[in-house]
Amino acid sequence: MLPASCLMAIPDERMSDDARRIEDSRAIERFLRAVERRALRMAEFATRQREDAIDLVQDAMFGFVRSYGTRDAGEWPPLFWRVLDSRIHDWHRRQRVRSRWFAWLDRDNDGDDPIAAVPDAREPGPLARLADGEAAIALDAALEALPLRQRQAFLLRMWEGLDVAATATAMRCSEGSVKTHLSRALANLRNRLEAHR
């Protein structure tokens, strides 16, 4: 009979592959758990709707796991934000198309105004429920007023803490563009928020 140490040493390729896959899956789960709240807030700033924001984050999780789950864990942060950023842009593109259709319908129906009949789906901003009241509402309004690229640059670079190169990867643009967007975002936010103390 073989000693236990020999039995343990018998290689089992399939088992080791499975064990590695499970470990990878756990690592991805830890990563997603760490970023999902901020991802939801970022999507909420972009959409102003909780439901759409959750859908975007879920889509981003699916896309990230499918496309980049096998990459080295060190590469994950900019890739995850890249997927989410892409989903956010897709959402805005769909909204633009939809609003064009509504505008076209509105032109054809002079008497009725379907847009006026549709309830406003926008919700209070993600910061509106915070106890800080005025400061939170001011930040919410300031972020909403930023163009999408500036807001993304600010959130990814300053809040999420990505460096310039990783932010450029996430936003699918050059590092110079990131610096430009961020500089403008900081200037706009400073103008609006410096007075709030």
Place this chain on the structure above:
Amino acid sequence: MTTPPREPWLDRSLALLDRSAEALDAATLSRLNRARQAALAQARPRHWHIGAALAAATALALAIGLVGRGLAPVPAPPTAHAVSDGGALNALADDDDSLELSEDLDFYAWFDAQQHDVDG
């Protein structure tokens, strides 16, 4: 690479953002958890795929076997012709006078049985 200077308004803003991320309600966190688990299900080992493939292959083999048996020629069930005496029928069929009678196979079957009873 230089980090932009952290001004007070910026520190306050980032702190507010952090708190907003921490302040998510339980229902939203639950939905995020479900979304995460669904996404991760793609990456987990898929032994069930192997099981499903084996089950499908077995079902296919069974289906092919059953269809094959269904297509094979099946022996016809015995009829009145089979139990009657072929030789006697042929002889009767050759006889023009008895041609009409040869069509009444039930009668000949009964007649044959009667004969066996008498002989027996």
